Amino acid sequence: MRKNYFMMSLIFWTVFITYGFGQKSKELSFKEKWKIEVPDKIQVINFIKIPGNLKIIAVAKRQLDFKVFGKEVYKLHSGNIGKLGIQLVKSRESYQIIGVPDQIYDIEYVIEVPDDCHLLVQSAFPFDTTKLEVANHKGPITITKNAGPIILDGVHGPVIADNRGGPIHISYDNYSQETLHSIAATGEIKVNFKKEIQADLELVLLSESGVFSNRILKNIPHSLDSHEGSFSPLPEGTYTSKINRGGALLQIYAASKGVYLHFQ
Amino acid sequence: MKEKNEFEELDKLLGAFPEFEPSEKLKASFIQQLNQEAAPPKNKYLNSKALIIIGILLFITIWGFIYNSNLRKDKEMQELKQEIENTQKLLFANLAAESGPAQKMLTIHQLKNNDAGLNKDQIESLFTLFKNEGNDNVKLALLQFIGRHSEIGLVQEELMECLIRENNPLVMISMINILIEVKTNKGMKILQQMELKEELHPIVKNHLRKKLEI
Numbered sequence: 001m002r003k004n005y006f007m008m009s010l011i012f013w014t015v016f017i018t019y020g021f022g023q024k025s026k027e028l029s030f031k032e033k034w035k036i037e038v039p040d041k042i043q044v045i046n047f048i049k050i051p052g053n054l055k056i057i058a059v060a061k062r063q064l065d066f067k068v069f070g071k072e073v074y075k076l077h078s079g080n081i082g083k084l085g086i087q088l089v090k091s092r093e094s095y096q097i098i099g100v101p102d103q104i105y106d107i108e109y110v111i112e113v114p115d116d117c118h119l120l121v122q123s124a125f126p127f128d129t130t131k132l133e134v135a136n137h138k139g140p141i142t143i144t145k146n147a148g149p150i151i152l153d154g155v156h157g158p159v160i161a162d163n164r165g166g167p168i169h170i171s172y173d174n175y176s177q178e179t180l181h182s183i184a185a186t187g188e189i190k191v192n193f194k195k196e197i198q199a200d201l202e203l204v205l206l207s208e209s210g211v212f213s214n215r216i217l218k219n220i221p222h223s224l225d226s227h228e229g230s231f232s233p234l235p236e237g238t239y240t241s242k243i244n245r246g247g248a249l250l251q252i253y254a255a256s257k258g259v260y261l262h263f264q
Numbered sequence: 265m266k267e268k269n270e271f272e273e274l275d276k277l278l279g280a281f282p283e284f285e286p287s288e289k290l291k292a293s294f295i296q297q298l299n300q301e302a303a304p305p306k307n308k309y310l311n312s313k314a315l316i317i318i319g320i321l322l323f324i325t326i327w328g329f330i331y332n333s334n335l336r337k338d339k340e341m342q343e344l345k346q347e348i349e350n351t352q353k354l355l356f357a358n359l360a361a362e363s364g365p366a367q368k369m370l371t372i373h374q375l376k377n378n379d380a381g382l383n384k385d386q387i388e389s390l391f392t393l394f395k396n397e398g399n400d401n402v403k404l405a406l407l408q409f410i411g412r413h414s415e416i417g418l419v420q421e422e423l424m425e426c427l428i429r430e431n432n433p434l435v436m437i438s439m440i441n442i443l444i445e446v447k448t449n450k451g452m453k454i455l456q457q458m459e460l461k462e463e464l465h466p467i468v469k470n471h472l473r474k475k476l477e478i
Contacts, residue, residue, distance in 0.1 A: 162399070162400040179366045182365075185434075206471075256467070
């Protein structure tokens, strides 16, 4: 009987000590930096489950430059994950930057990427309300996000973006004719184009929704580009229109929060 | 009295002249003309008969032409249908081989323009793709195409199965719209049960409630 108590006590303390060391947190003072050269053969940069607001700035250099800003104490669990809460996995043609989102922190990642690569961002962990921003990217962009806003500024695309629980705002610097563009969001969808854009627009309203534009869109009885005043929502359905005699297909899948198409 | 005598004398004088009768030739000509007018002209009768025959021939010719052109059209339609079916088969093969979401969506868009109906194998391959697809934009595009064939029982069954597993609100709304349109008993039951779920995404719940009210 005594022997049993001894064994149980031994197991308890072993587990306690192991667990305690495993969970030992480190307090990191932020601003961390991490700069990596990107070989020409690397054409895809894939961000997976980054645990914080992510601002990706495309530059005309073959490098990945990480800067991390944070106010809270960042608990670093055991394992080889680096100080930034992310792992870099290199393969022949792509770099994967994988986050460790065991908790969501008040962190902002500012990352410079080569502006010609294919940028993939998959936030897909539940209750992600972080913000994702991409600026000045000239290559293809594919984004899947669970919530929080997606803001793409000065991009060329083709853009394939899906936001399951938030808005998508896109401002095209140049509309790529390479292949189709597809945007789907439960939140509002705002797209800014240059006035000379050429596109085949396919607007799929999954439920009754307001559609606003500052330009006449043939076959789409939209309202004027204004947040104020009364407007007539369009019933669910698929609406198509050619912009400047047509071009690469732009599919927009929207729910009830409104679609804003602005030409400037 | 004197006037009466003058009149009788004048009458006698006039009676002395012989009365001229119309010649027999004139009379015969008049009778012939009269007969011709009374009876229908022989050549006119022949003309209307010819017209009827011409009409029948014309009708037969036109009917033959239309029949032939319909046959040709049917043949052309058959060839076109065959061409669309072949293109569709090719697109299905491409769809299975494509890896990127943009390429898949382009293929689906082309499928929408080359829609020759769906057979059992094609429905199954579409839903296998749907179930294994990680990109929601591709799923939405697939549903746009699948939705055109919602009258097929197998499509409805697969949709109901996928709806239960789905967690993207936009994809769910798209599926709900298709199932609401076909209004099958089983489908409606699933939607009604789904609406009661607490954990259902508020956008989906709201949409479903509105749809079920209608």
